[in-house]
Amino acid sequence: MKVAVLKGGRSLERGVSLRSGARVEDALERLGHEVVALDVGGDLVKRLSAERPDVAFVAMHGVGGEDGTAQELLEILGIPFTGPGAAACARCMDKSQAKHAIREAGLPTPDWFAFSQTAFRELGAADALGGLEQRLGFPLVVKPSRGGSSLGVKFAADPAEVPQALVSAFSYDDRVLLERFVRGRELAVSVLGDEALPVVEAIPAAGDSYDFEARYEIGRTRFVCPAEIDPAASAAVTEAALATYRTLGCSGFARIDLILTADGPQILEANAIPGLTDTSLLPQAAEAAGMSFEQLVERILDLALKPAAA
């Protein structure tokens, strides 16, 4: 089968995407497929039209690749592709939208407020900050609404730290979230087809629990899979992840990040195209479920070609 691997692009997560893509290409070749590697740029449609692949493997992360843009083009060109469709990608990418959908479905997610840059620049939204901070409490988390990895995500320990955190978050997107910080264990559930894979727990090194950058530095965060949590909690977490996946309209695969609090899981976000690098969580979870990386890639392709058979 001829498989086009879409990777790179102009996203800030280009580096991760290139690593995900390279690893997928290797696996596809070993599986005997014909691989066309596409570093996504201005000639994407031209190249896809010329190559006419049977299926596209989307290994892009962040804005431009994970937000539905590439998926829309693939839908128009009639090329089947891996992972969620354009609409689901767009919903997952925008944390504010995703949280609205999650809450409307009656699922738990930490309280939040979302602001656009225009609200602060032109509508005096700063005057509303004090009240919101009181409702969310401290520390609170400030994050760009769209964007992946840990980029631009900051803790604010007190009101004085909020403006600076907002300036940082607005560097990545024109819309940001102020979110209540919930204490608990940091978990990730990868969903493949309509099946949840074993839960992964991220355990930050001592002293790094307020440093989001640490999540992406090898050696500063330890990942345990399957997570050592009791069966009831594990079932609740898995259930919440699957419900989120369905609510956001995901298909193929996605990764749901949650916090397990004393009162049960709180859903943070859904990643439409989770990383596929050596150290990424989806491959780790698949491995814990007894799937090799090749088997994972093959399964993802199957789901793209026969969505009904999932």
Place this chain on the structure above:
Amino acid sequence: MSEVPPPPHRRRAHTSTRDLERYADLFAERTTVMRSSAMRDLMAITARPEVISLAGGLPDTSTFPPKSFAAQMTRIAQESAAEALQYGPTEGFEETKDCIVEVMGAEGMLVDPHDVIVTTGGQQAIDLVCKTLVDPGDVVICEAPTYPGAVPVFCSYQADVVQVECDEAGMRVDLLEQLLEQLRRDGRRPKFVYSVPTFQNPAGVTMSLQRRQRLVELARLHELLVVEDNPYGLLRYGGETLPPLYQLDGGDFVVYIGTLSKILSPGIRLGWAVAPPPVMEKIVLGKQAADLCTSTLTQYFVREYFAEGRWRQYVEDLVEIYRGRRDSMLAALREHFPAAATWTEPQGGLFIWATLPDYIDTGDLLAKALRADVAFVPGQAAYIDERGRNSMRLNFSGVSDAEIGEGIRRIGAVIAEQVELYEALTGERAAPVRQAEADDGADVLPFRKTGEAGG
């Protein structure tokens, strides 16, 4: 030319998490301090062709005449092919050392060639010095900010790195003095002080004569070494030449590191170290273990190049080009950076260090700048700790005047947006306009003075 197919090769199956774990127990302790990060991934985007990158540290090699290069290499091939393709002495060829003595002489230093070892770039010299002097946990002192490329070397030898604040006259030697006193009281003896005293990377500042004199005095007093890294000394665009530390000290307590990277080519990888004989003896053993000898072919090329006697003219040509680019960047900074920003005005070298209001994180700013197709090095790279988050290093040697102007304009625009946003968030108004200061002819202060020693 027809395209040659790649040779048959094995494509290794990518490692799984379990594989990584399998090797984890084998890794040396020192690898735990070698880190990859999301920010490093961000730097991957700076390589896109449409990005104006002020992030590099590249000299401009485009002016080196291809004809001379061809003639020199042809002469080597015709007259000494066998020797040029052979191993050489670990210390380097005598002829190479003569070239080095000549380069150092041009900066007023008198050197015994026996004290010189030829290395694979200045970077290897830093590595060999650490290899020779640093045990895990030993204190190494450097400037704040320091050369970002030195940090991983210090870390890989598990040094306890302590940084001493700089201002417009280089390292605050008074703070160094306090630090040395403190360390003495704690019963800890630092192994060396690493400094780029002239046109520092990344700050672009130059250590004053008084501080240079005091620094070498302190080295004698405390019997510790000063490692003077001087890649840019000959690239002076204004102001008076100052004596290198090596010259002031006479070479007893100063280990000198030089390179041809910035005055000839970084691609040939030719650097050197000068050290007192007992230290040199150990460095030579370290070099032997590392790579036996510096590229023989490179050394033959250097010999040919220096024999033509035009190297000083070439450096002068570079100085002309870089002076113009520095001036372009300074002019662009004055025009496009907000009033609350400060920057250094280097008299030489390759870099300007700009400092923004403290609420701007230049790591996050880089993300915004990349969307505007421009890049710089976030200041944090030059610190061991969390400092430097509101500074940036800007390179002016590797890009054209037009690109410098446009690049700085774009960075200025994204900074202006952040300043405006912060003001909207806090109700604060902009700092006083700098234009008035500039008219007074007053120097722009490059740093917020915190008056704190690093540590």
